[in-house]
Amino acid sequence: MVVLVDEEFVEAVLSLVERIPPGRVMSYGAIAEYLGRGGPRQVGAVMSHYGGPVPWHRVVAANGRLVPGHEVEATKRHRREKTPMKGERVDIARAGWWPDADLNG
DNA sequence: GGAATGACGATAA
DNA sequence: ATTATCGCCATTC
Secondary structure, eight states: OOOOSOHHHHHHHHHHHHHSOTTOBEEHHHHHHHHTSSOHHHHHHHHHHHOSSSOGGGEEOTTSOOOTTOHHHHHHHHHHHTOOEETTEEOHHHHBOOGGGGTOO
16 A cells, blocks of 8 residues: 655654653654654654554653553553653653753753 | 545634 | 634545
8 A cells, every 4th residue: 555655754753753762752743843744643644554663652642642542552651661641641841852852961 | 626534733612 | 621613734535
């Protein structure tokens, strides 16, 4: 099914998700914003089709909602990574990560 | 080309 | 805090 509309876009998304460190998360919008290509829906679409081999559980909705269909799985993993959370949701205010955030010395 | 869909986001009530 | 609606962007039928 070669639905690779933009292999480059897929690579960029997966590559970025791989860069998300443990205990941190990025929202679909943040990823789309960083890449500057498409929108949050496109990032989510890529994840649903090619987000298998990457730490998808570190990608959450802007409101901290975990990945639909894998809420339990994602929650378990965050518990292992000590991700800052508020009940069933991730505390984006504390766990929100950005590539530049790691450059800060 | 047009309508419907989707791992989203923001706003209104 | 929760539910409902509109907007965004590209894919799919």
